[in-house]
Amino acid sequence: MDDILNFLIPVLPALVVGGLAYYFFDGFLKNEDKRRRFLLHKELQTETLPLRLQAYERLTLFLERSNPLQLLLRVHPNSTDKKNYVESVIAQLQQEFEHNLSQQIYMSDECWNVIKSSKNTLIAQLRKLVLDNTVADAHALREKMISNFSEAENPISVALSYLKTEVQELLN
DSSP, X not given: OHHHHHHHHHHHHHHHHHHHHHHHHHHHHHHHHHHHHHHHHHXXXXXXXXXXXXXXXXXXXXXXXXXXXXXXXXXOOSSSOHHHHHHHHXXXXXXXXXXXXXXXXXXXXXXXXXXXXXXXXXXXXXXXXXXXXXXXXXXXXXXXXXXXXXXXXXXXXXXXXXXXXXXXXXXX
């Protein structure tokens, strides 16, 4: 027993000092790693923020151009066939959307889904209006769509509002 005690007396303080050194050194390394990650994140944030804001600007422009009133004023009927007219409006909308597909990498999945959903809802509304038998031709359909979309809130304005909210959160 005395041999064990004589062995532990000089070894025990060394073990305690070694344990404390390990504890503090490990804490220091973890803190230093967190600091490096924070600085890297901060540097990346200053580089990516302008790109993200540019993506939000482009999608704001897409949504403004996709606003039914703007879209219908821009796309005029080529003939009296109302189905062809609606399909040309939808094609214009789809072309605008495809032009901005790459912007999704700069925003949240939720925001991108809201934008896609608003586009798809607008297309469904346009296709529903073409089924109205009281409208005879493309010109009358266009007039009806303009009056319908000017009276009610459309899905594009909802998406635009969501996009603005997300940009405000990004900047704060």
